Amino acid sequence: MLKQTPLNAVHRAAGARMVDFGGWDMPVHYGSQIDEHHAVRRDAGMFDVSHMRAVDLSGAGAREFLRYALANNVDKLKDSGRALYSCLLRPDGGVLDDLIVYFLREDFFRIVVNAGTTDKDVAWFRRLLGERAPRLTLSPRDDLAMIAVQGPHARAKVWAALPGSDAATAEMKPFFGREVDTGAGPAFVARTGYTGEDGFEVMVPAARAEATWNALVAAGVRPCGLGARDTLRLEAGMNLYGQDMDESTSPLAAGLAWTVDLASPRDFVGKAALVAHPPARRLTGLLLQDAGGVLRAHQKVGTAHGDGEVTSGTFSPTLGKSIALASLPTEVAAGDVVHVAVRDKRLAARVVKPPFVRNGKVLVS
Amino acid sequence: MNVPAHLKYADSHEWMRAEADGTVTVGITDHAQAALGDLVFIELPAVGRALKAGEACAVVESVKAASDVYAPIAGEVVAVNADVTGTPESVNQDAYAAWLFRVKPADPGALATMLDAAAYTKLISEA
Incomplete structure (x- = not known):
């Protein structure tokens, strides 16, 4: 039985062609993958990425833990809301996953991981927490749906669809995210994505996923499948976990040296192996x-x-x-x-x- | 799904049309183009090539995957539709107008043994 996101029925009603994507029943396109691709490059398109998982880390010492757990350095996150792309490495330097971590408060970070790797990531984090920071709390947010709205007109259309999001995010810079009150309830809005275009990734409670999706359609955002997401990310030169890198790959061999901080004296999981084995x-x-x-x-x-x-x-x-x-x-x-x-x-x-x-x-x- | 009644079909998702001169025109079905998605590359067999039934003889590539096209019946390639190699998307727009190649059958009776529209419709509805 394939897993379904809260938007599954919406995709089927829209005539999406559904495929098994790592155990999830996901739309690959709604008619033409190429037209959907162009919609994102030229206007605004959206992807249901609710199969990806937000995982919240809370408690005193969260930053110190992530400083050791992640290959990129969370000390770069100084302003609240700032996001950082990082690899999660094995001790032998192989890539367990790539993720985005948002610094919201000193005692609260949100990590967004890939769908197919969620279970092993959570298990790995829990093991590491048990060894180093047993008082921190890790909460996979299965209750949230995630919609990536991307394209040159994506932000304006999100503002039209989600009342209140305009004032809260108009000044927000790329690679920042924050909690927003939309009138219908809270949403986490981040200026991040996987297409090489401007836009937002919006997280809402699963119960409001359908209403949010429909409001975005009404604002002129075109539903796009994972097919277009793949051609867009590849044009943008972004890696796909499991394809361009996996546990047998060093991030230094996967074009991700820029995300690995080998210069600072900070130790992190996998560092010694990366230094010892240049790719x-x-x-x-x-x-x-x-x-x-x-x-x-x-x-x-x-x-x-x-x-x-x-x-x-x-x-x-x-x-x-x-x-x-x-x-x-x-x-x-x-x-x-x-x-x-x-x-x-x-x-x-x-x-x-x-x-x-x-x-x-x-x-x- | 569009399955014209006047055509014959192969279980490998090619359609065939008998021409007045005894040749058979071959393309891929609407079901096949929909499964492949937006086509971006088509390679056709050389005119004059002798094809065995079931032999891979053309390639259609969509954004997401490459797929072989099989010769549904044995015969010699007598013509190819060069237009589709420049506009692969024409197969998505109308799979039955955008034919791929034409063969002179080795066995004139071969076409009669292929699936009719009802049998092909049943095949794709069970898939």
Whole structure:
């Protein structure tokens, strides 16, 4: 039996094509994945991401615990509401998950983790808490629904749909979140996302998910499925956990060195392993030059410095070309031409530095 | 789901139409295009290629996946629809207008053995 979000019936009524996404019954598109993709780049679209889980950490010493538990440094979070992207690492440096942590108060942080990894993340956090901070409380928020509203007009449409959110979030900078009183009840509104566009991620109690979704539709936000979410995140050069990285991958090999703080004296889970084992590969972008197919995960990549592999590939609706993230030997540089095995052909692709697209603008050529 | 009554079907989701000159036109069904989603790449067989029944002979790729198209009957490829390689989305718009290739059947009786619309409708409703 697949798990359902509070919006399942809404998706079915809207004619969504539903798929099994890591055990969840989720919409892949509502008609055209490409049209939904363009709606986010040009106007505003929304995704039901209620399968992802907010996990609240509360109690005195929460920051000190996260300083050790996360690869990125929560000391960067000085202002209330500030968010930080981080990997959660195993002691051997492998990536357990990637997440966003919001600093709300010294004794209250909200962590948003991936759907398929929620159970192992919570178990890992609890084990670590038992060892280091048994008085902190960890609360998975199964009672919340999450809607990501993304696109150049996304914020204005959220303000139209959720009374009171305008005044509370108009001045809020990117990568901040806060609790908002919408009149219908509280919502947590964060200026974050997974598309490379401006927008909000909105969390509301599950009971208000449907009303919130319908208000957003009425405000002109287009429902989008996980298909468009994948092409948007790939254009934005963002990793997908389980595909571009997993427990066997170092974040340094997954293009996430910028999120790992090795400079400060702070110790954290996985640090010693990362320092001891510099990666032989790194994640980079590919832009397909030849006609003849679409780049896909697991295709072999031949380079002058040895073989690599595509980790995520797709057709980019914004570029009208196939793009990919690929794990390649570290000697391969941007501008190099490599060859990807696509069925019985070897197709030329150029190595580029992601992202491919941000804020509606193409950044590679 | 659109399953025109005058066509024949393969359980691998190709449609076939008998032409007046004895050739058979092949495309993918509306059900197949809907399952694949937005198509972005199509590769067709070379004209003159001899196809065995059930042989993978064309590729359709959507944003999310690549899928083989199979020769539903044996025969020689006598024509391909070059227009669809430039506009793969035309298959999403009308899967029965956007044909892929045409074969001269090795066995003129082969088409009669394929699924009719009722049998294909039953097949996809059970899937």
